[in-house]
Amino acid sequence: MTIGAGLFYDGKTSARHDVAVELTDKVLRVTDAQSRVLAEWRYDELESVATPDRIMRLARKHNPVPARLEVADPALIAAIDDYAEGIDRTGKLAKRQRGHVIVWTMAATASLLAVAWFGVPLIAEKLAPIIPVSLERKLGAAVEMQTRAMLDTASASGVPFECGTGRGEAAGLAPFAKLIARLNQDAGLPVTVKASVVRRKEANAIALPGGTVYVFQGLIAKAENPDELAGVIAHEMGHLAHRDGTRSVLQGAGLSFLFGMLLGDFVGGGAVVVAARTVLQSSYTRDVETAADAYAVDLMNQIGGNARALGTLLTRIGGATEPGMKILMDHPDTRLRVSVINARARASNGTPLLDPAEWAALKKVCG
Amino acid sequence: MTSPPAPAASPFPIRFTGDARAYWRLLTRGALLLMVTLGIYRFWLTTDVRRFLWSSTEVNGESIEYSGTAAELLIGFLIALALLVPVYAAFFLAALDVGAFGQMSGSLGIALLFVLGQYAVFRARRYRASRTIYRGLRFHQEGSAVRYAICATIWWSLTALTLGLAFPWKESRLERFKMRHTFYGTLPGRFDGYGFSLFLRGLPLWLLVALPLAAGLTALGQSFDPDLLDRAFAESSNDFLERIARDNPDFAGAIVFALLSAGVTLVLGLLLYPAFQAIRTRWWVSGLRIGAITARSHLRTLPMYGLYLRFAGLALLFLLALGLAAIPLVMIYGALLGNGDVSILRELAASLIGLGFYVVAMLGLSTLYRGAVVMPQWRLTVESTELSGLAGLDHVEAAGEPGSPVGEGLADALHVGGI
Numbered sequence: 139m140t141i142g143a144g145l146f147y148d149g150k151t152s153a154r155h156d157v158a159v160e161l162t163d164k165v166l167r168v169t170d171a172q173s174r175v176l177a178e179w180r181y182d183e184l185e186s187v188a189t190p191d192r193i194m195r196l197a198r199k200h201n202p203v204p205a206r207l208e209v210a211d212p213a214l215i216a217a218i219d220d221y222a223e224g225i226d227r228t229g230k231l232a233k234r235q236r237g238h239v240i241v242w243t244m245a246a247t248a249s250l251l252a253v254a255w256f257g258v259p260l261i262a263e264k265l266a267p268i269i270p271v272s273l274e275r276k277l278g279a280a281v282e283m284q285t286r287a288m289l290d291t292a293s294a295s296g297v298p299f300e301c302g303t304g305r306g307e308a309a310g311l312a313p314f315a316k317l318i319a320r321l322n323q324d325a326g327l328p329v330t331v332k333a334s335v336v337r338r339k340e341a342n343a344i345a346l347p348g349g350t351v352y353v354f355q356g357l358i359a360k361a362e363n364p365d366e367l368a369g370v371i372a373h374e375m376g377h378l379a380h381r382d383g384t385r386s387v388l389q390g391a392g393l394s395f396l397f398g399m400l401l402g403d404f405v406g407g408g409a410v411v412v413a414a415r416t417v418l419q420s421s422y423t424r425d426v427e428t429a430a431d432a433y434a435v436d437l438m439n440q441i442g443g444n445a446r447a448l449g450t451l452l453t454r455i456g457g458a459t460e461p462g463m464k465i466l467m468d469h470p471d472t473r474l475r476v477s478v479i480n481a482r483a484r485a486s487n488g489t490p491l492l493d494p495a496e497w498a499a500l501k502k503v504c505g
Numbered sequence: 506m507t508s509p510p511a512p513a514a515s516p517f518p519i520r521f522t523g524d525a526r527a528y529w530r531l532l533t534r535g536a537l538l539l540m541v542t543l544g545i546y547r548f549w550l551t552t553d554v555r556r557f558l559w560s561s562t563e564v565n566g567e568s569i570e571y572s573g574t575a576a577e578l579l580i581g582f583l584i585a586l587a588l589l590v591p592v593y594a595a596f597f598l599a600a601l602d603v604g605a606f607g608q609m610s611g612s613l614g615i616a617l618l619f620v621l622g623q624y625a626v627f628r629a630r631r632y633r634a635s636r637t638i639y640r641g642l643r644f645h646q647e648g649s650a651v652r653y654a655i656c657a658t659i660w661w662s663l664t665a666l667t668l669g670l671a672f673p674w675k676e677s678r679l680e681r682f683k684m685r686h687t688f689y690g691t692l693p694g695r696f697d698g699y700g701f702s703l704f705l706r707g708l709p710l711w712l713l714v715a716l717p718l719a720a721g722l723t724a725l726g727q728s729f730d731p732d733l734l735d736r737a738f739a740e741s742s743n744d745f746l747e748r749i750a751r752d753n754p755d756f757a758g759a760i761v762f763a764l765l766s767a768g769v770t771l772v773l774g775l776l777l778y779p780a781f782q783a784i785r786t787r788w789w790v791s792g793l794r795i796g797a798i799t800a801r802s803h804l805r806t807l808p809m810y811g812l813y814l815r816f817a818g819l820a821l822l823f824l825l826a827l828g829l830a831a832i833p834l835v836m837i838y839g840a841l842l843g844n845g846d847v848s849i850l851r852e853l854a855a856s857l858i859g860l861g862f863y864v865v866a867m868l869g870l871s872t873l874y875r876g877a878v879v880m881p882q883w884r885l886t887v888e889s890t891e892l893s894g895l896a897g898l899d900h901v902e903a904a905g906e907p908g909s910p911v912g913e914g915l916a917d918a919l920h921v922g923g924i
Contacts, residue, residue, distance in 0.1 A: 147641025152690060152901040154640065188560040189568055190522045203903070204572065204638045239549055239575070243542040250543070391597060395590075 142214030144168070146176055149205035159207065159214060161221055166196075168207060177205060181222040194218065194227070254396055262388040266381045271328055274384050278348020281387065285346060292337040301335040301355060301504035310335075310503025313496035317368055320491060324440045325375050333371065335503050341455040345374040347383035355504040360455050364492040364500075369434055369448025376433030382426050431475055435482040443491050445483035449476035519892055521884040522568070523561030529876050531557060536872040540864060547917075548578040558880070559637065562887055565895055572643075573636035573910070578917075581632070581910030585625075585918045588911075592617075619661075622921040624654035627683070628912020634687060635908040640898070645905025648686030650912070656682060668715070673707060674700035680789065689795050690901040698792025706784045714774050721766030728755040782882070783809040790890050797897040804889040812885070816877040823869050834858055
């Protein structure tokens with residue numbers, strides 16, 4: 139049995155008790171100068187709490203009252219350490235516990251990444267088809283507002299965003315509408331397509347949830363015949379048919395939630411969240427683009443147009459875009475896409491979708 | 506039965522005993538683990554940091570104890586998440602509504618999240634107080650977090666509306682609210698600092714920072730020419746200023762002057778920040794009371810500059826080292842994206858390199874800040890504090906229960922967490 143001196147706080151008042159600490163076989167006993175027993179703690183109940191290195195502060199596990207015993211005598215500290223297995227002055231136990239924590243948090247991280255990589259697209263996949271068209275239209279209106287604000291640089295300089303309003307432009311609207319109507323007739327989409335040509339220099343087109351399609355001015359300029367333009371619009375209709383826009387909004391929301399809240403703002407700044415979201419989302423889009431291509435080819439086959447024209451246009455604009463962060467453009471390898479398109483395409487029936495005069499007018503829709 | 510407390514060695518009976526090297530070790534390991542766990546490790550790091558700071562602080566020869574655990578923080582965070590998910594879902598749906606409500610939901614959401622954040626700040630303080638143990642008794646905090654959140658929102662709005670002039674009164678009112686509801690056992694706390702005295706001390710700084718900007722804006726206002734501005738914007742131009750200078754040289758001069766004065770304001774703001782921190786800390790510490798115990802701060806301004814200067818130097822060195830380390834990475838990055846038609850996998854790899862680099866930079870800087878600013882500032886504050894009336898500490902009775910960690914979780918999820 140070892141005896142030494144200590145300081146005791148009983149947890150009821152802040153009074154400081156100079157005590158004798160007695161280490162019996164079963165318990166650690168604390169007695170005051172009048173030999174009154176202030177505490178008897180079993181060794182397996184003891185825990186040491188954080189203090190400066192030179193002293194040991196003991197508490198009783200699961201004790202609602204924060205009574206504390208402080209020992210400064212190195213010999214007594216060593217003796218207590220021997221008696222109580224749960225106490226480790228060397229920090230070996232704490233190290234092992236921390237090891238467990240690290241393994242588990244890393245496992246949790248891996249599982250969260252798996253959710254982001256596989257789970258979020260899967261949930262969006264299942265959720266997108268059951269979202270009613272009315273809600274999708276509202277979603278589309280909200281997305282359209284943001285997209286317009288982002289894309290519309292023309293209005294600031296006094297030119298309307300939509301083409302076909304200026305002098306000499308209006309004649310292009312009718313052939314454009316004709317092309318859309320021709321595609322719409324056989325597409326059988328759940329939503330009506332509202333397509334318009336907008337003033338953006340890029341050779342691109344986008345489809346928003348709810349049926350809005352923006353064909354960029356740059357695409358009209360790059361297209362050499364109606365079938366090429368029709369191919370791209372059919373591709374965008376494919377996105378609408380597969381509800382890709384809605385799915386992408388759902389994915390974005392899911393990923394923002396996952397990265398933004400669960401993982402916390404540990405480096406101060408949402409930039410990581412946005413970047414991680416962009417990277418992940420663009421990796422989802424590969425299959426989506428392939429599916430939209432397939433849809434476009436089928437639709438072009440159906441209306442008797444030249445389905446290969448989409449591939450021709452893709453090759454042309456693919457070569458023109460600058461290298462660099464193509465991941466943000468979310469289109470998979472152009473060459474691969476073109477070969478898949480060509481394998482699926484049938485020959486056209488020879489009737490052009492627009493006659494040369496109509497095509498010439500459409501080419502001038504943005505002046 | 507009780508003996509008088511041992512006489513303290515330092516002039517003040519409060520000291521900081523922490524070993525800086527141990528603290529840096531803790532932070533570095535924490536930063537590495539934060540990186541590989543995408544931040545989940547933060548609950549453990551936060552707990553380690555608090556344990557270190559608390560237990561290194563000695564009052565009257567007894568160190569303070571932080572008894573919170575990482576598991577509690579994690580649970581608090583999960584509960585907070587469960588509470589916030591419906592709120593976020595509601596905002597998401599509201600944003601879809603294109604009507605007036607949908608238009609408003611954005612700003613309404615921000616306002617609501619601010620109030621909720623202040624609510625969380627107060628609840629988190631309750632958790633921390635009840636996990637702070639000294640001489641076998643816990644601190645605790647009472648009071649309505651809702652009332653605090655409303656008060657804080659009003660005072661923060663006033664501070665913003667008065668361009669910071671109401672800041673001293675915001676500080677004193679909110680601190681008063683917090684301290685009035687803080688107890689050590691049965692001993693009630695209070696705050697005796699006055700907004701006006703902080704205002705007087707801070708006013709010179711405010712004027713130094715605000716005057717250049719005000720001068721710039723006045724000059725801009727006098728020669729403001731909206732038509733010219735419209736025209737210059739309309740001609741989508743790179744030589745925006747040149748165009749204005751041709752049509753109205755006064756206006757162009759005013760724009761340049763305004764930009765310069767904004768720069769001066771920014772630089773002065775940065776230069777005066779340590780002085781501001783010193784003034785504010787001095788005022789705050791000197792207002793703290795618990796029972797008959799009073800605090801008085803002798804914090805000097807110069808050491809405060811020293812620690813911020815050291816942080817700036819360390820941050821510069823770190824960024825320099827990072828820049829050197831970046832050279833091979835940039836080459837890999839270029840090789841991955843070099844030739845025109847690149848596969849999505851290589852793009853993904855390149856993006857991940859960029860992202861990883863950003864994370865390392867931010868994490869490194871935040872670690873440096875914690876190590877070179879937070880801890881030294883804590884130490885300076887502690888070591889410059891004079892406590893009197895400590896005799897009252899000997900016979901305090903226990904009161905209060907451990908508080909729930911949900912407030913901490915909310916604060917974490919809303920990114921308003923404190924120390």
